[in-house]
Amino acid sequence: MIKKNDLFEAEITAMTAEGSGICRADGMAVFVPGTAVGDRCVVRVVKVLKKYAFGRLEELLTPSPDRTTPDCPIAGPCGGCVYRHITYEAELKIKTQRVRDALERIGGFENIPMEPILGAPSRTRYRNKCQLPIGLSKNGEMQMGFYAVNSHRIIDTHTCLLQPEVFDRAAEAFRAWQKLSGESIYDEAAHSGVLRHLYMRCGEKSGEVLVCIVANGAKLHGEDLLVKMLREAVPEITGIVLNINRERTNVVLGRELRTLWGKPTIRDTLCRLEFEISPHAFYQVNRTQAEALYNKAAEYAGLTGAETLLDLYCGTGTIGLSMASRAKKLIGAEIIPAAVENARKNAAHNHVTNAEFLCGDAKDAARILYERGERPDVIVIDPPRKGCDAAVISTIAAMRPTRVVYVSCDPATLARDLKQFTAEDYNIEAVTPVDMFPGTAHVETVCLLSKLKSTQHIEVELDMDELDLTDAEKKATYQEIKNYVLEHCGLKVSNLYIAQVKQKCGIIERENYNKPKSEDARQPQCPPEKEKAIKEALKHFGMI
Known part of the structure; x- marks a missing residue:
């Protein structure tokens, strides 16, 4: 049985939905980020669970023919x-x-x-949208970029190959302004400081650019200077807004917006239709x-x-x-x-x-x-x-x-x-x-x-x-109940029998459901063995 820190050689044979390579050790699936199907490699086990494990690429022995040289220096630590x-x-x-x-x-x-x-x-x-979290580095300087995988640790980023170059210019101007203005950085744990996120949108067809500063407060030090520096660095810019978010939350945007310069929206064209896009509005990335x-x-x-x-x-x-x-x-x-x-x-x-x-x-x-x-x-x-x-x-x-x-x-x-x-x-x-x-x-x-x-x-x-x-009825359809009874009890049951058992269990309350059309009409009643099987299915689906 494999254990943490074990080293083994393996070939990557498939990929997970999250993009990690899959290999096997002692019959157990091991998920290894940064690998490709066809890689022959040495893997170090970093975590072992009951049915699978996680590994780290320790050495690439024979690269997959699918491999190419990564064009981004932070693709690994960023994880995006x-x-x-x-x-x-x-x-x-x-x-x-x-x-x-x-x-x-x-x-x-x-x-x-x-x-x-x-x-x-x-x-x-x-990408036509970017939201960069802001924090303090160990030496006390502002850092801005993306969260590392499964953490709130910021990977300081000066360019992202998924986003337009205009966002890089706006971000660098914002960094320079923060140094000059001395505006404070938000501390998530203490809920203190001002600058939380830099949020940007652009119109691919229109070329319009909107820069939004998300702040734990209603005013910034040196707002006029910020507007001047952003406009000089980004001539395409059409609007600069301040978003006020004073909540203890992971949600990026607060509800209140204040326009610092220009207009608070951009326009873009999609399928020959023109859309006006605010910081809060949904628009395909x-x-x-x-x-x-x-x-x-x-x-x-x-x-x-x-x-x-x-x-x-x-x-x-x-x-x-x-x-x-x-x-x-x-x-x-x-x-x-x-x-x-x-x-x-x-x-x-x-x-x-x-x-x-x-x-x-x-x-x-x-x-x-x-x-x-x-x-x-x-x-x-x-x-x-x-x-x-x-x-x-x-x-x-x-x-x-x-x-x-x-x-x-x-x-x-x-x-x-x-x-x-x-x-x-x-x-x-x-x-x-x-x-x-x-x-x-x-x-x-x-x-x-x-x-x-x-x-x-x-x-x-x-x-x-x-x-x-009802909440109970939302948990399984009639067909799912039929399938469960047939698979586990070998019995075929009708919608009528299921409805009768549901009524006995207090699930269905509607008076007219499967009601006979006349008072004298007789309905077949669910046999005891089928009633027992249906109740087992209802329990399985959490309906009773």
Whole structure:
């Protein structure tokens, strides 16, 4: 059995989702950062857990053919770019395989209709947003850069190859100003000092630049000097703002902004639409690849001008608005009020007249559409990293759109959610990975789902109360309960039997669920052995 500080020779055979190489020692998987598939190396064990271990590259014996010379001196300690030591072709293969592995292993899918990954035209200078934490070095001087992996230790950085060169110039001018002004540095532990973050945004098409200083206070020493030095170093700059964040928090931005010079927003163009971007507003970090992703999503949506398009998790409306000209009507739904207001402003600014935006979750949107007699033909979803709640997927299925376009930022939660969609009679038609963040471990995916066609169907009237699921019901679908009972007890159970047992356990409270149509009608009752098996499933899923 391996133990900490053991040395062993091994070959890297695969990669983790986080970008570490995988090798084996004494039958145990060992994860080694900074390695590549095909590397023959000496590894030192740094941590051993029950089923796997972590290692450090001690010596490279035979390099992988995928290796290349890293172009960034701090790629290792920074940890943001896990793939700068391999070719871009190798990186794209790894990301494609990551999506495929998740769909196969987590989703249980075979013969996946995978299209080629959409690679980026450049691995460098593609980010239009940067937030640099500020701290004190051991010698008492200001340092500014990025947090080291799994820590709040700042790696002092004077240039980052993921960000435009204009950010480097602005950061150097800010450093020079701090030395001249003597403005204090924020101490996270003591909650004292002023300067917390330097936050910058730029418009790739417009060329506009916004510099935002995040401070533990409402005023800076030498504000006029700061404005002068930034404007001299960055002629492209269009706005300088102070963000006031006095909270003990890891959240970068506070709520209050004060403009020191220029305007507090920038503008940029995405899919022929112009967006006004404030420090708080969401905007895709890689504009060029965002256009590639949105174009693929629009291709999958297959709009002809006759459809009602529902954009769930719409945020500030960018995806839906990019497709609005191809739809009869666009309806966006988002739970964050400020994002909904931004989406409405974006629609008005771009003269999009066939769009409306609702503030609420998926169930709220479904209820409003149902009460108005509207049914979306196509639904686009772009959920957060945690994916969709089971109740949201059930709601989407109940609305019966002909196509669902799922935009995902995490292959694992995508695979989990696609499994439920297929249980709800949707078929995976196409999957395309998109490399939005070259050099990093992240990969986006666009997936097209279509409603399965059947020669037989049953017309049902949807009671919107059925969309108001209890907390217990959100934990497992009927199909998941059926699968569990069949796998563990060898019994087949119906939705009716599951509903009867749920009612006995106090889960379902809606009076009309599976109620006979007449008082004299007789329903088959769940046999005792099946009731016992269903209760075991409910316990397994934490529903009782």
